[in-house]
Amino acid sequence: DAKTTQPNSMESNEEEPVHLPCNHSTISGTDYIHWYRQLPSQGPEYVIHGLTSNVNNRMASLAIAEDRKSSTLILHRATLRDAAVYYCIRGGGYQKVTFGIGTKLQVIP
Amino acid sequence: GAGVSQTPSNKVTEKGKYVELRCDPISGHTALYWYRQSLGQGPEFLIYFQGTGAADDSGLPNDRFFAVRPEGSVSTLKIQRTERGDSAVYLCASSLGDRGYNEQFFGPGTRLTVL
Numbered sequence: 001d002a003k004t005t006q007p008n009s010m011e012s013n014e015e016e017p018v019h020l021p022c023n024h025s026t027i028s029g030t031d032y033i034h035w036y037r038q039l040p041s042q043g044p045e046y047v048i049h050g051l052t053s054n055v056n057n058r059m060a061s062l063a064i065a066e067d068r069k070s071s072t073l074i075l076h077r078a079t080l081r082d083a084a085v086y087y088c089i090r091g092g093g094y095q096k097v098t099f100g101i102g103t104k105l106q107v108i109p
Numbered sequence: 110g111a112g113v114s115q116t117p118s119n120k121v122t123e124k125g126k127y128v129e130l131r132c133d134p135i136s137g138h139t140a141l142y143w144y145r146q147s148l149g150q151g152p153e154f155l156i157y158f159q160g161t162g163a164a165d166d167s168g169l170p171n172d173r174f175f176a177v178r179p180e181g182s183v184s185t186l187k188i189q190r191t192e193r194g195d196s197a198v199y200l201c202a203s204s205l206g207d208r209g210y211n212e213q214f215f216g217p218g219t220r221l222t223v224l
Binding site (some may be wrong): 031032034036043044045046049051087091094095096097098099100101102 | 113140142144149150151152153154157159164165167168200202207208209210212213214215216217218
């Protein structure tokens with residue numbers, strides 16, 4: 001039970017924005033939404049997290065729906081280095097985290 | 110600064126043998142997690158430590174798997190009587206605390222192959 005739902009794969013052209021969706025319809029009021037990405041042969045890498053408000057950092061932006069049942073990770077200009085598997089997870093900390101299979105992002109030069 | 114390190118990076122063993130996988134978390138991180146990742150799948154939670162104690166070991170698949178963190182820093186995942194199905198990448202992560210907003214920092218993983 002991954003508790004989040006993501007598309008298996010997405011494609012983007014290089015230097016174009018990418019919007020990666022995630023559904024978490026059963027999220028509780030205290031669950032944070034975290035995004036990680038995993039490049040081939042590496043461990044996952046933290047990207048961004050949020051609770052209710054939209055968040056921005058140097059890597060990406062996170063847009064959270066008003067009802068918190070979905071969120072979107074936004075990469076403003078995709079580069080070849082952004083090709084990875086992106087995981088959306090809910091919870092974290094002392095709560096057991098469940099990763100699904102994530103979204104495999106392919107960036108086309 | 111130094112990130113999470115895991116040793117060995119690769120481990121090949123024979124069915125029935127005992128293996129130990131080591132994780133060195135980021136200094137000062139009180140929370141430590143172990144995950145297992147099979148090909149094409151996301152990481153699967155195994156166990157979580159807060160300090161020296163295992164706060165949640167519900168992900169350990171059976172009693173052949175055991176993990177320790179005796180001094181609240183380095184952790185060792187131990188697998189007895191290995192089976193071919195144990196072959197996977199074992200990931201360790203550490204976190205400054207165990208709040209929902211604390212991000213996890215992952216190591217590069219140990220690839221275990223059981224022949």
